[in-house]
Amino acid sequence: MLRARFAPELESLRDGVLAGADLRPDDVVLDVGCGTGLVGFGALQRLGPDGRVIFSDVSPELLDECRRTADGDERCSFVRAAAEDLTGVADASVDVVSTRSVLMYSDRKAAAFAEFFRVLRPGGRVSLFEPINRFAARKGPGDLFGLGRTPVDDLLTRVHDAFRRTTQEAERLIVDFDERDLLDWAVAAGFEAVRLEYRAQVDVPAEPIADWAALKQTAPNPLAPTYGEAIAAALTVDERDRLDTYMTARAASGAPTRSTMAVAFLTASRSMN
Template structure:
């Protein structure tokens, strides 16, 4: 049985739907490339990828550090580290990889000033002590080393998405039923949760406070129609993150059969007819440690 992180990343985030997985990977490819571009990696360097997960960033970094460079895969999930190790062996690059199990806020397995670059994607959203994590990134970087971060700014979309509707769909006709579902998600991830307790300005200030000499941030927010037609079964069977149930599971936990029928009868036709709206915000942060340390 996989741990919750591996189970979500490999299965629950796309609900076993290969088309949704393809769409997610299509979205993440440019994210990977931007994170690596911002890290300004040179051949022969050592890169630490914190929260490596399925290796999206780390395997991409291997191409950039070249045959004389090294990539350290770090994750809290042993299952994901084992999978990454297996993939590296199959690809014939295991000799250029290292694997450590550590949380972002405790990288004590690594020595001070031991890596040239640190990357992380969608990791700080799960970390409570974010200041400590970014301080750890700074500690392990060599003088002049670079940090490159990508994080969703979930605070931007949360209130509208869960409290004022569903994918932009007006749920007032079934407000009593929707409130029960919403209450479950709010209880599991309140606004004080690491997923929601920061925005792009906090990230910038944390990097400054950690001692980085140069800090840059690019913020992107968008309200758009979904990139392709939404399919009800696909939507309700995919989980937004490892800590919450799918909508299908949430309805089963909170609603009677009659209530579920009411909610589905109202929301499904609107969602599948194109009435949905996607709200999202992300931040790319990149920073450099002072060359004097």
């Protein structure tokens, strides 16, 4: 059986989305914004021999990666499409639409819900997960790594400002909605039995930074530069050295970080009529 491995925290999000989808053995699942296949391959493992997964993404490179993982599994098909324009997926042709952290990158989120409704058969279900970034932006602005007060706050503030300058439009998209909007868009699209599970936390102890050098190679979202790129743009060489010295020691100490965040799981169905 095909196995695709992902980080445990991502697997937890996947399991939440798939639990909400109420999968049946012969379902056709459309995984919108599939990325590397976190949700889609998880669904495939839960379906029977007659079930199918359609992997959909705007990135041909990610679709190619999913093809390689599928390794010829005939239950898999692939469509290049955006969430708000699922051209290539026929009306009333799928049983489940799933997404994870996809709508936050769309500037036509309501249109995406209308597309989800269009492609679902009567009785079909949508199950999605979205971080509610507006919450974190208001409750914990500017704290890049959840460190609280530090001796390098002056440097971290400038790195944060560098992100704001280079990703203003991307940030607008990911903070321009909250859980109430998700509910409104689902209802407006025609869905019924709309349910939303909302989780929020402020300043909760979280995992320590394990590897500062590795963290610098990552980005807070796919539309942003890496932390290392933002640091290089914002700081002088001496300032970078001071930040590296502090952050390396912080990682070695195992001191916990703090997490301020909110997330939403939404499920809904299309009427049988």
